[in-house]
Amino acid sequence: MLRARCEVRQTTGLKEPELAARLGDVDALVVRSETKVTAAILDAAKSLQVVGRAGVGVDNIDVPAATARGVYVVNAPLGNIVAAAEHTVALTLALLRRVVDADRSVRAGEWTRSKFIGRELRGKTLGLVGVGRVGGEVARRAIGFGMTVIAHDPFATEASARAAGARLVELDELLRTADVISLHVPLTEKTRGLVDGAALAKLKPTAVIVNASRGEVVDLDALAAALEKGSIAGAALDVFATEPLPADAAIRRAPRTVLTPHIAGSTAEAQTNVAVDVVEQILDVSRRSSSTIGPRSSHSRTRDRSWSSTPSRFAPPRSRGSSRRSASSA
Numbered sequence: 274m275l276r277a278r279c280e281v282r283q284t285t286g287l288k289e290p291e292l293a294a295r296l297g298d299v300d301a302l303v304v305r306s307e308t309k310v311t312a313a314i315l316d317a318a319k320s321l322q323v324v325g326r327a328g329v330g331v332d333n334i335d336v337p338a339a340t341a342r343g344v345y346v347v348n349a350p351l352g353n354i355v356a357a358a359e360h361t362v363a364l365t366l367a368l369l370r371r372v373v374d375a376d377r378s379v380r381a382g383e384w385t386r387s388k389f390i391g392r393e394l395r396g397k398t399l400g401l402v403g404v405g406r407v408g409g410e411v412a413r414r415a416i417g418f419g420m421t422v423i424a425h426d427p428f429a430t431e432a433s434a435r436a437a438g439a440r441l442v443e444l445d446e447l448l449r450t451a452d453v454i455s456l457h458v459p460l461t462e463k464t465r466g467l468v469d470g471a472a473l474a475k476l477k478p479t480a481v482i483v484n485a486s487r488g489e490v491v492d493l494d495a496l497a498a499a500l501e502k503g504s505i506a507g508a509a510l511d512v513f514a515t516e517p518l519p520a521d522a523a524i525r526r527a528p529r530t531v532l533t534p535h536i537a538g539s540t541a542e543a544q545t546n547v548a549v550d551v552v553e554q555i556l557d558v559s560r561r562s563s564s565t566i567g568p569r570s571s572h573s574r575t576r577d578r579s580w581s582s583t584p585s586r587f588a589p590p591r592s593r594g595s596s597r598r599s600a601s602s603a
Contacts, residue, residue, distance in 0.1 A: 274549070274552045274553075274556065275552055275555070275556075278556060278559065279300070279301070279559075281602065282295070282299075282602070283602045284602070284603050285603070287603060289309070289311065289313060289314065292308070292314060292603055293313060293314050293316075293317035293318075294317070296314065296317050296318035296321065297317065297318070297319055297320070298319075298320050299318055299320060299321060300320050300321065300322050300323075300559070301321070301322060301323045301324075301325065301555050301558075301559070302314075302318065302321060302323075302324045302325070302602075302603065303324075303325045303326075303327055303551060303552075303555070303602045303603070304324065304325070304326055304327070304333065304334070304602075304603050305326075305327050305328060306326075306328055306330075306333055306516075306535065307333075307516070308333065308603045309333050309334075310324050310333065310334040310335060310339070311335050311338070312335050312338040315335065315338050315339060315342050315344060316342075321342075321344050322344060322345060322558060322559070322562055323344060323345040323346070323347060323554075323555050323558040323559075324339060324344060324345070324346050324347070325347050325348070325349075325551040325552070325554060325555050326346070326347070326348040326349070326551065327348075327349055327547045327548055327551045328348065328349060328353065328538060328547055329348065329349070329350050329353065329354075329357075329407075329459075329538070330348070330459055330460065330487070331346055331348050332459065332460045332487070334346055345558050347551060347554040347555065347558070348551065349546070349547035349548075349550035349551045349554075350406070351406070351546070351550060352538075352543055352545075352546030352547035352548075352549070352550045353537070353538035353540070353543035353546065353547055354406045354407050354410055355410060355542075355543070356537060356538050356539070356540040356542065356543035357407045357410075357485055357537040357538055357543075358407050358410035358411045358414060359414070359540075360485055360511060360533075360536065360537035360538075361407070361411050361455055361457075361483055361485045361537065362411065362414050362415070364483050364485065364509035364510075364511065364531055364533070365394070365453055365455070365481070365483050365509060366394070367509065367531045368481055368483070368507045368508070368509040368529070368530075368531045369391050369392045369393070369394065369453075369481065369507075370389075370391035370392075371389045371390075371391050372531075373531055374388075374389060375388075375389045394415070394418040394419065394420050394453075395418060395419035395420070396419060396420075396421075397420050397421075397452035397453060398420065398421045398422075398423060398450060398451050398452050398453070399411075399412070399415045399420045399421070399422045399423070399451065399452070399453045399455060400423050400424070400425070400442075400447040400448070400450070400451025400452075400453065400454045400455070401422065401423070401424040401425070401426075401439060401455055401457060402424075402425055402426075402444070402447065402454065402455070402456045402457065402458060402467070402468075403424075403425075403426050403456065403457035403458040403486065404424035404425075404426045404429050404433070404434050404437055404439050404441075404457070405426070405429070405457060407457045407485075407486075408424065408426070408437070408439075408455070408457035409433075409436070409437035409439075411455055411457065412424070412437040412438050412439045413437060413438060415438075416438045420453075422437070422438050422439040422440070423439060423440050423441075423442045423446075423447055423450070423451060424437075424439040424440070424441055424442070424447070425441065425442055425443065425444045425447045426441070429441060445475065448472055448475040448476055449475050449476075449477070450477075451476075451477075451480060452477070452479065452480055452481070453480070453481055453482075453483060454476065454480060454481070454482045454483065455482075455483040455484075455485075456468065456482070456483070456484045456485070456486045456487075456490055456491070457485075457486050458486050458487065458490060459486070459487065460487040460489050460490065464487070464489075464490050465489050465490065466489070466490070466491075466492055467490050467491075468482065468484075468490060468491040468492060468495075468496070469492040469495055470492060470495035470498070470499075473492075473495055473496060473499045473504070473505060474499075474504070476499075476504070476505050477505075478503070478504060478505065478506065479506050480505055480506060481505065481506050481507040481508060481509065482496070482505065482507075482508045482509075483508070483509045483510075484508075484509075484510050484511065484512055485510075485511040485512060485537040486512060487512055488510075488512040488513035488514040488515075488516065489514045491510070491514075493513065493514065493522065493523065493524045494523055496508055496524060496527070497522075497523035497524045497526070497527040498523075500527040500528055500529055500530065501527060501528070506529060507529035507530065507531075508524075508527070508529070508530050508531075509530070509531040509532075510524070510530070510531070510532050510533070511532075511533045511534075511535055511536060511537045512535050512537075513535075516534075516535055517534070518532070518534075
């Protein structure tokens, strides 16, 4: 889609100075979660009109800096919803049925079935922290397993939660009563460190926690300590505050864990969906710029606003004179 309209340059694994050096004449920049679009990157990209995040959030992009420079920021909040929801369920099942431990045991030549007595989802209570698009999809799947679903989301309505099959409760009640606690929130100042030592202390000793949203939402050291003490039953994580996860991270050694390398949205279908979604928006910005249309786009899609008091901001693009544009993917 992009190659038919502009020159496309693809790069991977570049440090900030290396990336900045390649962006001087770039009109559009497409990134995934690993690339940080900082003020320095934006300063280097003198011709930049739009930054596209091929994924749900925009917390790896300095949106205020982009706004100040007249650069659009767009994302693809719909393309990997199902993938993220399915991975959340997969993590939960792997944890409760001890799939990873059992696999390692068989590969080691053992056949000790009695070591791997698991637990069923049926009859358990799922507590969703955040019941937006992904959380709602998780709720619908959990109901299919016979789970009761409760949720905490200060921006959800009773009607929207009910449509997903969930009942809204206060966060304290959710932490104290849920058997499986699944996190589905964006990273904001309100959600950073939300699951800390104090929150973990409220969980039942049989409870497990699942996080496929943002790593910074969970205090990993506090979680590792709780697992070591046996005060909670397990944790399954797909995201971490620092990625790749450091070799000396305590959570690597913690018992009763399932860890995956930020792959919740990594399905063939989701990759296609988010790519098409973000490219369509970039082309829309390009068309508007070529037509000297400057006001901010009223139909640009933003991230799931649940749990966020400030939506992503979209700045109007500056007019460009060239008919042949350059897009970079990092």
